[in-house]
Amino acid sequence: MADLLLGQVLSYDADPFAEGIAAARHESAGAVLVEGGRIAAVGPADRLRAAHPQARVTDYGKALISAGFVDAHAHYPQTAIIASWGKRLIDWLNLYTFPEEMRFADPAYAQAVAERYLGLVTAHGTTSACSYCTIHPESVDAIFGAAATRDMRLWAGKTCMDRNAPEGLRDTAQTGHDQSAALLAKWHGRGRAAYVITPRFSPTSTPEQLAAMGALWAANPDCLMQTHLSEQTDEVAWVQALFPQARDYLDTYEAHGLLGKGGLYGHSIWLTDREKARLAEVDASLVHCPTSNTFIGSGLFDMDGLKRAGLRVGLATDTGGGSSFSMLRTMAAAYEVAQLRGRALHPAELWWLATQGSARSLHADHLIGNIAPGMEADLVVVDLASTPAIAQAVTRAADIWQAIFPTIMMGDDRAIRATWINGKPVAA
Numbered sequence: 001m002a003d004l005l006l007g008q009v010l011s012y013d014a015d016p017f018a019e020g021i022a023a024a025r026h027e028s029a030g031a032v033l034v035e036g037g038r039i040a041a042v043g044p045a046d047r048l049r050a051a052h053p054q055a056r057v058t059d060y061g062k063a064l065i066s067a068g069f070v071d072a073h074a075h076y077p078q079t080a081i082i083a084s085w086g087k088r089l090i091d092w093l094n095l096y097t098f099p100e101e102m103r104f105a106d107p108a109y110a111q112a113v114a115e116r117y118l119g120l121v122t123a124h125g126t127t128s129a130c131s132y133c134t135i136h137p138e139s140v141d142a143i144f145g146a147a148a149t150r151d152m153r154l155w156a157g158k159t160c161m162d163r164n165a166p167e168g169l170r171d172t173a174q175t176g177h178d179q180s181a182a183l184l185a186k187w188h189g190r191g192r193a194a195y196v197i198t199p200r201f202s203p204t205s206t207p208e209q210l211a212a213m214g215a216l217w218a219a220n221p222d223c224l225m226q227t228h229l230s231e232q233t234d235e236v237a238w239v240q241a242l243f244p245q246a247r248d249y250l251d252t253y254e255a256h257g258l259l260g261k262g263g264l265y266g267h268s269i270w271l272t273d274r275e276k277a278r279l280a281e282v283d284a285s286l287v288h289c290p291t292s293n294t295f296i297g298s299g300l301f302d303m304d305g306l307k308r309a310g311l312r313v314g315l316a317t318d319t320g321g322g323s324s325f326s327m328l329r330t331m332a333a334a335y336e337v338a339q340l341r342g343r344a345l346h347p348a349e350l351w352w353l354a355t356q357g358s359a360r361s362l363h364a365d366h367l368i369g370n371i372a373p374g375m376e377a378d379l380v381v382v383d384l385a386s387t388p389a390i391a392q393a394v395t396r397a398a399d400i401w402q403a404i405f406p407t408i409m410m411g412d413d414r415a416i417r418a419t420w421i422n423g424k425p426v427a428a
């Protein structure tokens with residue numbers, strides 16, 4: 001049976017960074033028709049009600065119906081260590097992250113955290129994520145298995161490391177390649193799963209391992225490849241010391257077949273002009289992780305400059321280097337980071353980044369990240385007056401953007417009225 005969802009509906013005709021806020025389409029008394037897991041129609045409520053009298057109606061009143069949030073970079077195994085105090089990147093990895101990732105040798109623990117993580121993100125309105133796993137193949141099985149039971153479109157891959165990580169968290173160039181290849185064969189394209197080739201970052205892979213990952217990508221060019229790039233200045237200096245021949249950090253990937261369209265480069269803060277030009281030339285995706293960048297003290301991503309240079313940019317929590325599971329909180333941090341660089345991002349731009357921008361960075365914007373006929377019905381319904389603080393601020397709103405912005409800045413999981421995944425509401 002078809003479902004007809006009523007509320008305010010927000011969708012996009014184009015990228016508002018390129019086309020301005022007229023690229024956003026807002027229907028104040030709107031409706032979304034969902035049938036067979038897909039969006040069948042979108043438009044004014046009265047027209048869709050008349051055209052589809054048999055549909056089961058769910059009236060969300062003045063709540064906002066949007067494409068579900070897409071988190072383009074997360075580490076689900078870091079769920080339990082989110083908000084760990086006091087360290088910058090390298091010490092944070094060694095003190096908090098690696099010991100926690102070690103626990104994923106136990107498949108039961110991996111399964112428990114995968115379930116907990118997906119429960120948390122769907123409660124925050126996130127309907128798709130692209131996650132790192134750990135070195136353990138079982139950690140990949142755990143997240144894809146948990147996503148399959150929820151029917152979620154999910155990207156993930158085994159995080160490969162063969163140096164500068166503790167015993168027990170290292171593979172080799174060969175085993176990293178072979179285990180990744182086996183997981184790719186098992187999961188890629190199975191239901192809504194997509195395998196992502198995942199070398200953690202240049203400091204934790206030998207040139208041999210980077211080359212093996214590059215060969216795997218060359219053999220599977222329809223897969224995405226994810227890694228980290230230029231997050232902190234100490235890290236950039238370390239990469240320079242480890243790869244004395246490299247022109248820059250990006251070159252350590254490029255020299256090993258790890259630069260290309262379909263490459264996702266998390267953080268990308270301290271880029272040189274050459275790196276920016278090469279990333280743009282190959283149409284790579286950058287992933288902005290603003291709560292992580294402020295929490296770990298990494299730096300201020302140049303959203304304005306990189307979007308103007310035409311780069312694909314996704315938005316992400318970077319759980320658990322990031323300090324929140326919420327893409328609302330993540331939009332707020334993106335706003336604050338851009339403000340510190342002298343650019344006030346418009347709510348239409350922020351919301352686009354959290355939905356279609358992230359989907360585009362994952363090369364999936366034809367499937368998810370927007371409300372349009374034929375797209376998969378992954379939706380979030382957002383209460384724009386979810387707390388007393390937000391409710392009092394929106395009473396003065398003169399337009400939809402003023403009505404949305406307090407929720408972007410102050411909203412959390414209390415703002416999520418409902419999350420629909422593949423055409424079905426997620427049980428609360």
Ligand code: GUN
Nearest residue numbers: 075200201228292318321
């Ligand atoms: N660089 C390499 N690994 C990580 C990680 O797990 N989190 C963050 N924020 N940066 C990284």
Ligand code: ZN
Nearest residue numbers: 073075266318
């Ligand atoms: Zn990360």
